[in-house]
Amino acid sequence: MVGSACGKVKCRAALPISPSNAHMGGMTTSALVLFSGGQDSTVCLAWALDRYDRVETVGFDYGQRHAVELQARQTVRARIAQAFPAWAGRLGEDHMLDISSFGQVAASALTAERAIEMTDKGLPSTFVPGRNLAFLIYAAALADRRGLRSLVGGMCETDFSGYPDCRRETLDAMQRALNLGMAQDFTVETPLMWLTKAETWGLAKQLGGDALVEIVRADSHTCYLGDRTPHAWGHGCGTCPACELRAKGWDEWVAGGRPALAA
Numbered sequence: 028m029v030g031s032a033c034g035k036v037k038c039r040a041a042l043p044i045s046p047s048n049a050h051m052g053g054m055t056t057s058a059l060v061l062f063s064g065g066q067d068s069t070v071c072l073a074w075a076l077d078r079y080d081r082v083e084t085v086g087f088d089y090g091q092r093h094a095v096e097l098q099a100r101q102t103v104r105a106r107i108a109q110a111f112p113a114w115a116g117r118l119g120e121d122h123m124l125d126i127s128s129f130g131q132v133a134a135s136a137l138t139a140e141r142a143i144e145m146t147d148k149g150l151p152s153t154f155v156p157g158r159n160l161a162f163l164i165y166a167a168a169l170a171d172r173r174g175l176r177s178l179v180g181g182m183c184e185t186d187f188s189g190y191p192d193c194r195r196e197t198l199d200a201m202q203r204a205l206n207l208g209m210a211q212d213f214t215v216e217t218p219l220m221w222l223t224k225a226e227t228w229g230l231a232k233q234l235g236g237d238a239l240v241e242i243v244r245a246d247s248h249t250c251y252l253g254d255r256t257p258h259a260w261g262h263g264c265g266t267c268p269a270c271e272l273r274a275k276g277w278d279e280w281v282a283g284g285r286p287a288l289a290a
């Protein structure tokens with residue numbers, strides 16, 4: 028079930044539990060970032076590295092078409108560590124979890140050869156039912172073993188594609204369920220929840236200046252089709268919903284003068 032990091036999870040399971048309320052009492056703070064290698068989760072990784080003493084990443088292989096996104100994860104991690112030495116010391120292990128059985132259940136345009144279109148439920152056919160809920164259960168179980176307290180994800184209600192498991196209300200309920208069900212005190216952090224896609228570029232600039240913006244632009248991967256055709260806003264097919272959203276956000280941000288998000 029657990030990928031290449033399996034043995035390490037086992038032998039490091041005795042790590043002390045760290046409090047999430049940061050720097051109080053000089054205790055180490057820690058987070059696990061749900062990291063797909065996409066634009067949003069790349070900005071979330073930077074956000075976590077800016078705040079927590081120890082940050083690990085987790086990715087999920089659920090049989091998605093865009094396996095290229097999984098490759099982007101390693102490139103982004105390496106580029107961030109190279110460009111930001113202060114963050115490099117905080118960036119811990121990467122974990123890859125194979126949940127391909129979930130992909131078999133949740134047949135959709137991302138996991139099966141179906142067209143990307145709006146369904147009669149008003150959701151894009153790219154929606155994998157319960158995907159973020161499944162991710163969080165696996166992430167929380169991993170965080171428990173690793174002694175990590177905050178779960179950080181790029182879920183967003185603004186500009187979103189209508190995914191019901193991206194709503195903060197859903198995630199509040201999930202946080203409560205995880206803490207009740209695992210007798211834990213996790214916090215589910217969603218730094219992008221109320222940001223537009225243009226503002227997410229601004230957050231990248233606030234966190235790491237133009238160097239981070241360039242890593243997000245050039246190395247993260249969002250395209251549903253796994254296309255790496257270069258554009259001003261990054262790489263992708265340019266026509267799938269994910270590319271359109273990314274391009275629109277980039278264009279708005281550039282038209283606004285590439286501002287850093289106000290802290």
Ligand code: ZN
Binds near residue numbers: 263265
């Ligand atoms: Zn695309």
